[in-house]
Amino acid sequence: MAKRVVPESARRRRRPTKRGQVLTHALIVETALRMLREHGADGLSARRLGLALGADASTVYRYFRGMDDLILAIADELFRHAMEDWRATGDWRADLRDLGLRIHHAYLAHPQAAVLTASRVTGRPNEVAGDETILGIVRGAGFADADAVRIYHAFIDQSLAFAILDAATLALPKAAREADEEVWRDTYARLPASTHPNIAATAPLLVARMNDSAYPTALDMLLSSASAQLTG
Amino acid sequence: MAKRVVPESARRRRRPTKRGQVLTHALIVETALRMLREHGADGLSARRLGLALGADASTVYRYFRGMDDLILAIADELFRHAMEDWRATGDWRADLRDLGLRIHHAYLAHPQAAVLTASRVTGRPNEVAGDETILGIVRGAGFADADAVRIYHAFIDQSLAFAILDAATLALPKAAREADEEVWRDTYARLPASTHPNIAATAPLLVARMNDSAYPTALDMLLSSASAQLTG
DNA sequence: GGTCAACGTCAATGGTGTTGGCATAAGGAG
């Protein structure tokens, strides 16, 4: 029954210690993250998660109303990592840059998890709580209200979007990247020569793109454009 | 056996017409796209796909070596849609803007499919073929070689990253968005008041963020920053 | 006409998320 929302009430009631309670939301999320890191995206399942916790698969459903709910919690945990112990310096541009790189870094630390959470990357509790921080920084920089909102919006979505994309690339097993290279050669061999005159020069770039993130570049471009708006 | 790579050889051999052949790679991809659009992300499975094709589930495996392979093909189909019939105008900034919006638009036309393909969004045949086009535009604008690569890289990855993120948001069922709103209220009610002094002003922005994409803004900021680099 | 490869089906395997029912034990109430 969908009405079995045990975790909610458990969180609310806050019974002092419980008896020999073995599991916690935090412990489950943590274990799930470890499983993802160690056994890949397909390594996470209710059964295996239960086993790793020394419990039954169905036990997980006492804490999360479904796999979706668990993944949501994982996604928010990543964002919590990003914001942990962060302090503003007062320099809006440096602060935003730092925050952006933190978010990116936190997601890339758990690539498999990041990919899994791609479908629910916005609107989670910790992420929502972080929005005020970011908006505060942008507003504090002196942008007009409408501009502040636009810049905040572009900044946070760009950060999350790149985090997902780069995590996905990072999560690809080596075999898949090599398979891709084969596909590339195949593709180019099939296309008329006129459409790929620069293949010799382009190919290395494609490989480089798989290994380096464009996020720092894109982030700096966004910040410099914002800065120009402010001074201009 | 993994060596049963029938589709590859079938593509290569190019046997004239086949007999009463019912299925094609293109037809299967097209059907899969329709299923995703109509029945959501969970509506796609080998069984249902086979059924929709008037065939058996296992038949799909004659054409794609697995679900991964099919999803890869779907992802590339989206990119092919984006580039279809595109023509350069000679104005690099307008061309890039047009291409970026096309990519974004093509993915958002199939949100469920876009989310599904998040894990393999780079390195596909059509996408790789499009890279030369983009690089050509950037180089033609007069950027130094290193700058051209940086800008090409930032542009294409930003476009794809936003496409995925925005598709994911768009693919969320209404119920999930409302559930999120509840979570927001819950979160804010739990946090100390000092950390969310602006909730009244912030909340509408969060809702707006779920409904509008920041991609055009981010794209324009990237282009204006690039332009400044060129003239400065 | 004979051979072979492509196509499609059938049946089976080992996995998945999820749920209802049952047992257990802690905490509070009397």
Next chain:
DNA sequence: CTCCTTATGCCAACACCATTGACGTTGACC
């Protein structure tokens, strides 16, 4: 102390999933 509520965990079961090996069929080519 006993009773009762409630959280917790396990068991068994359901429906579904992707994938594969064996098997027939049918067309195309030599």
